[in-house]
Amino acid sequence: MNYQMLLECYAKGVTISKDEAELLDIELYSQLESIKVSRTQGCIEVAPDYICQASMVREGSLWIVCLASVLDKLTPPALGNKARGPKVLEALLRYEYLVENQI
Numbered sequence: 001m002n003y004q005m006l007l008e009c010y011a012k013g014v015t016i017s018k019d020e021a022e023l024l025d026i027e028l029y030s031q032l033e034s035i036k037v038s039r040t041q042g043c044i045e046v047a048p049d050y051i052c053q054a055s056m057v058r059e060g061s062l063w064i065v066c067l068a069s070v071l072d073k074l075t076p077p078a079l080g081n082k083a084r085g086p087k088v089l090e091a092l093l094r095y096e097y098l099v100e101n102q103i
Contacts, residue, residue, distance in 0.1 A: 003027040003067055004042070010070055011054035021074045028071060028084060031064050032091050043067070044097055062097070064088055 055066035
């Protein structure tokens with residue numbers, strides 16, 4: 001199952017298991033690495049509004065932002081570690097997928 005399907009399930013109220021959350025975390029890392037070299041990744045497409053709402057992010061957000069938000073809810077970062085959401089936003093800004101006034 002890919003991350004988009006898991007987020008679809010999450011949006012419908014299906015619980016994501018610990019194993020699935022770990023797979024999502026690996027996927028997020030993979031997506032962050034891939035946006036450094038390719039601008040054609042599906043994760044940088046805009047997610048449907050209902051996915052954004054379930055992820056508790058602004059409508060019109062990218063799939064990768066939704067993924068990071070859901071992961072931060074499922075497995076919050078350890079004390080002293082940065083949450084995934086800000087890490088993703090920093091990467092999107094650094095690689096010019098977003099500009100400051102879009103956030």
